[in-house]
Amino acid sequence: MSNKNTRPIGVHTSIAGGISLSLERANELECTAMQIFSHNPRGWHVKPLTKTEIARFRKLREQLAILPVIHTSYLINLSAKTNELLEKSIQLMKIEMDRAEALGIEYVVLHTGSASGVDPNMARAKAVDCLRILSGIGSWKTSKILLENTAGERGDITSSMKDLGTVMNELGNDLIGGICIDTCHAFAAGYNIASKTGIDKLVKEIDNYIGRDRIKLIHLNDSKGEAGSGRDRHENIGEGMIGSEGLSLFINHKAFRKLPLILETPKKHEYDDLRNLQRTRELLL
């Protein structure tokens, strides 16, 4: 049966002027899902949410039937070089989780860490330690972390399915609720998902190292760079090196066909989001 009309689809949306305005912006684009930063992603200082803001967000989410997800701040690095940065990252991660829980948001997307010039196994072990500390300083019933695969740029520690699986399994508790697969990042990291063979290879690795049921969200982006380029450069749907055919095969593959889709495509013009959403809907079978 087609899931064209029931599948949550959305874009990354601004929270300027108040967090609940993001839902209104998503609704104007006829989105049924959306991704937000829960605060200014460039600053360590976070102003607490007021009770009114929280109540308004929760009510509007129900009314508009939009699935919200949070993308954590890019400042967070759980394999940072200094203890000071690790400490700040853990504290900011706690704030992200607390805000998600208050707002009733299930998924909190995280890039595990980046550690240029350090042994990647040690860097991953450090990230697991940080996640363990985080588990000890808070408790979140609704909100869980989704680890996102990264593009394989210098220092990335979780660009492969194997590495994502390692972090999840070594942590061994339910702080991590699953994985978010970014199509641009997967392609850049060497999974050639422009073809069915490449998609099958990725799915096989998911089955081997993670488990299909632990994939919870798709970041649907085309890629400016070539397969294996290691470049995290997102492109409009159908205009990049993955292309419409690859993206269509991917989102309709039985491993992914029920998962929510969030677009993080370039926004140069006001109509870019609408255009990319429209293209995505056309690719759904």
Ligand SMILES: [Zn+2]
């Ligand atoms: Zn991301």
Ligand SMILES: [Zn+2]
């Ligand atoms: Zn992404």
